[in-house]
Amino acid sequence: MEKGMAHIISGLGDLEERIRDLREIILANLVMLSEIPAPTFSEAARMEFLVNRFTELQLLNCSTDEVGNGLGIIPGETGDRNILIVGHMDTVFDAKVDHTITVEPHRIIGPGVGDNGLGLAVIATLPLVLQHLNIKPKSNIIVMGSAQSLGMGNIRGLRFFLDHTDLPINAGICVEGVKLGRISYSSIGMMRCGISFSVPEQYDWTRFGAVGAIVTINDAINRILEIPLPKRPKTNIVLGSISGGTGFNTIATQASLKFEIRSESGRMVKNIGQKTEYIAHEVASHSGADVDFRIYAQRRPGGIPFSHPLARTTREIMKALDIPQRITPSTSELSAFIDKKIPAVTLGLTNGENLNQMNETIDIEPIFKGVAQLLGLILAIDGGHCDESK
Secondary structure, three states: OOHHHHHHHHOHHHHHHHHHHHHHHHHHHHHHHHOOOOEOOOOHHHHHHHHHHHHHOOOEEEEEOOOOOEEEEEOOOOOOOEEEEEEEOOEOOOOOOOOOOEEOOOEEEOOOHHHHHHHHHHHHHHHHHHHHOOOOOOOEEEEEEEOOOOHHHOOHHHHHHHHHOOOOOOEEEEEEEEOOOEEEOEEOEEEEEEEEEEOOOOOOOOOOOOOOHHHHHHHHHHHHHOOOOOOOOOEEEEEEEEEEOOOOOOOOOEEEEEEEEEEOOHHHHHHHHHHHHHHHHHHHHHHOOEEEEEEEEEEOOEEOOOOOHHHHHHHHHHHHOOOOOEEOOEOOOHHHHHHOOOOEEEEEEEOEEOOOOOOOEEEOOOHHHHHHHHHHHHHHHHOOOOOOOO
16 A cells, blocks of 8 residues: 555544534534425525535635536645535425424434435535645545436436536545445446326226226236346346325326336346337237326446546545445446546445435434545545556
8 A cells, every 4th residue: 555545544543533523513514404405406495505605614616507506616735636526415305395304312313314415414514624624635626516316307417517517527426425335436227217107088998908097007017027137237127116096986097107227238228128118108009098108317337447546445445444335336426427437436424224214314423434434535536546547
């Protein structure tokens, strides 16, 4: 291990302890951000809070853009490199949901605290953390809350930023609230699809086989499950949600299915996507229902290899902090970096449970180790220890 990297590794324990001094600020930012509703496409209020935080800490270029991203720049001493730290602002919870957050001695409970309230809180507090620890990176650190990331948002915010920024991005770090130990530096191929069947008003219920939309969607599901999936490349179909009907005594006139196709092969994703579309239209033709097949989001497989200095250094930092590693491919913001051939990783900050449920819960104690992990990686990238030439 190089001397510079060894010095960073040896100082990680001290960083973790000193970060505890900012415990109340991190948690306050977490509560305030999490209590601002931010369903996908409606993140403006949360973005405004984040940018105000950046402005209070006197970051450069505190701003938003046409898509609704919020960002600021922590200027580096030389500024010849740019590191982008990003966390998505949107959540799966509707604005009508009660967003009250409960803070207990050892955990925090509430919708979106782990996905991604904590990630945003750490990004909002990062300038103060660097100042408190007297860390002065040579590189510019761009901190950003990305908009329109989840579901039908399809990572639009980060994609827009990377498409339009004049700043060359040397490396990226995607910050997620949970789970500590998560490390992703590759993306699998993915396609998110929706099938909706509806019975037209003039439908002839006396025709043979008239069954309603729920049975029709069930037929489609059975056909989708019969699609042969290879073991290599690894491929699966995740049936995410199904809805339809209105009550006990009424034949359902509408039903819908949302599902996700995942594979290590982009071609396999495309082929299975075509098969599911054919199935939807064939089932509709048999039942007489109208069908709507939509593709909401797509990802291409790719990323940096296991041996890349950024991936290797991230693992070394986690090992030094005694963080159990869970290496998994990602379908998050990492995909946008991969499309631009920018080396990047996704990190988790703490442990949690009940993700994307109203009682979503995260542990407080591991947060400081998670932030120390993030700082160690920033220092390593800033020092050139994650460059491929190394």
